[in-house]
Amino acid sequence: MPVSIATFVAHFLPILEILAGVMLVFGLLPQAVSVIAFNLLLVFAVTITVSLVREMDNDCGCFKHVIPVQWRLVYRNIFLMGLVLLMFALKGGALTINKLLAIQTSLSHPNSTIGLVVLASIWGIVLLIILLLHHLLPHRPKGAKQATPF
Numbered sequence: 001m002p003v004s005i006a007t008f009v010a011h012f013l014p015i016l017e018i019l020a021g022v023m024l025v026f027g028l029l030p031q032a033v034s035v036i037a038f039n040l041l042l043v044f045a046v047t048i049t050v051s052l053v054r055e056m057d058n059d060c061g062c063f064k065h066v067i068p069v070q071w072r073l074v075y076r077n078i079f080l081m082g083l084v085l086l087m088f089a090l091k092g093g094a095l096t097i098n099k100l101l102a103i104q105t106s107l108s109h110p111n112s113t114i115g116l117v118v119l120a121s122i123w124g125i126v127l128l129i130i131l132l133l134h135h136l137l138p139h140r141p142k143g144a145k146q147a148t149p150f
Contacts, residue, residue: 016040024084031112038119039082042126045077049130053137057085071134078130081123091114 017040023033051058051069065127067073091112 001131013040024092027092031088031115033093034084034088035115035119038081038088038123041077041081041084042122045074045081045126045130048074048077049133053133063118074130074134078123079126085116085119085123088112088119 016036020033020037020040023029048069052071052074056067059068078086
């Protein structure tokens with residue numbers, strides 16, 4: 001990826017994450033934001049899994065802490081994807097800004113069942129693939145030499 005694009009993504013992604021989190025907490029456009037949050041978590045889970053499969057020794061970039069990539073982070077993201085899926089299914093719940101202001105979104109129609117099925121299917125497939133990868137790949141012992149990315 002070119003440095004200019006990587007720099008843009010590095011600056012834009014945290015803003016998108018914070019905005020999505022705040023909108024989910026306050027229940028503003030919960031189904032649309034759930035799809036965004038679901039996809040962000042999916043990308044993070046896949047990226048961390050790829051690093052683990054390639055045995056790359058890098059940190060996850062979580063906040064300012066230096067946390068090496070580990071399966072625990074992948075499972076956390078999958079768990080959060082499940083919670084976001086629940087948020088999508090419940091249309092944000094009873095106490096949302098949308099319901100207080102009587103805002104109707106295109107995702108609030110009965111056709112959102114298709115969206116729920118698609119998200120649930122993706123979630124299940126990702127969960128199965130990651131579980132298989134984690135348990136089928138050989139585990140390297142602590143202190144073993146790390147592979148280089150190239």
